[in-house]
Amino acid sequence: MTSPHNARPIAVLFIVPSLRRAGAETQVVNLVNGLNPTDFDKHLLIFEEADQLHRVDQKTVCFHQARRTRRRLDFSLVAQIARVIDKENIDVIHCSLQFSILWGWLARIIAKRKPALIGVLHTTINVDLKSELQDRLLYQWILRRCQGILFVCERQKAYWAAKYPFLARRSEVIYNGVDTDWFNPTTFAHEGTKLRQAQRIPSDAILLACIARFAPEKGQHLLVTGCAALANPSLYLVFAGDGALREQVEHQAKQLGIGEKVRFVGNVADVRPLLAAADLLVLPSTAVETFSMAMLEALSMATPVLGSNIGGMGEAIIESKTGGLVRPGDVEDLTRQLKTLTSDRARLKSMGARGRELVIEHFSETLMLQHTAQVIHRVATDRLHSKCDRPHHPSRIDGDRSSSA
Secondary structure: OOOOOOOOOEEEEEEOOOOOOOHHHHHHHHHHHHOOOOOEEEEEEEOOOOOOHHHOOOOOEEEEEOOOOOOOOOHHHHHHHHHHHHHOOOOEEEEEOHHHHHHHHHHHHHOOOOOEEEEEOOOOOOOOHHHHHHHHHHHHHHHOOOOEEEEOOHHHHHHHHHHOHHHHHOEEEOOOOEOOOOOOHHHOHHHHHHHHHHOOOOOOOEEEEEEOOOOHHHOHHHHHHHHHHHOOOOEEEEEEOOOOOHHHHHHHHHHOOOHHHEEEEEOOOOOHHHHHHOOEEEEOOOOOOOOOHHHHHHHHOOOOEEEEOOOOHHHOOOEOOOEEEEOOOOHHHHHHHHHHHOOOHHHHHHHHHHHHHHHHHHOEHHHHHHHHHHHHHHHHHHHHHHHHHOOOOOOOOOOOHHHHO
16 A cells, blocks of 8 residues: 555554553554554554553554543643644544544644544443433534544444434444454364363353453343343353452352352453353343454354344344344343253354354454555545645635644
8 A cells, every 4th residue: 555645654643542451442452553564654642541552562553651630621631642643743643432532633733733533433322311412512523523434333333324414424334353363263272171171160061251341231240140040050151351340240140049150250361262162152231332342252263142232233143143132131032042042052153153254254353454544545645635735725624724723
């Protein structure tokens, strides 16, 4: 890919609030690592915790840790980002999550350079009224200033475009992608066996896995209730993740009489052994999920997925082929689906194989990188052309009207 500047790679500043262990943050790390350094001068900026910093390839990625106060409008953070924009000659700002788009847009206003702005949305249905009001009163207006708007699945794009019709003509979908060579079940079968042994789970047991932080919208309490209702002595459950509600869920499992069949392993650096050990990944979320990275990682590991029908989950979880879908928050539907899927272990294995085929064909990291590179190249080229056109078309200003200041 040829840079529109010819003399140098396109300088891209990726902004994400933190590098905590979550789907959007994981995707950003995969993206910034994977883009070709010959084509892109890659910069990554965060202003909160850096849990996944060890995963960032700092040989090809310039990392920036900004400092943020707890003031609602932190002008010092805006200034820090603006300095990076000017010092590093940034051509494109790629912001993941609405909060990052806000800070990237503000920094662009005060920076001397006026990079193109790409906003990447990872949410679908908001979890509360406050978030909905922020979208309506603030973020939708900032999105109008973006030169590119990206969604991570088709259903998410349709949902947002129905609320804000202006998005339909300026947005596109780039699916989250996973490295199918890294998430390869053939190389981790032995590790899966070792994990079962370490957790005292019989080799012939049906093992359910749930990988998510313990938060109300992740629905771990629903999964415990469903497993207890099945009363299947061959069914075991492993939770990976941590959070404020972990102790509450542990207590719930004991109260419902299945404490001996439930394991809590906390945050794990590598989920592949657990996915290799599991017969089924269960994601019983009630909100937030848009296009789960945990879902894609499981399918790539040939582990089928039972998930809530939220966001774009149904674009990768194909009923009776790669897993199953349940109505969000419906514990009876969840229990019924668990009973059906866990009654035939051979069928689960067949669905897992189909799931891996689907990921390789549609949701690989390679495809995500290719499509993102195309978008960055396009908006950078449009920005350059717009700058060249300004003397003849003074009304065509790329982005904010303050760019001539």
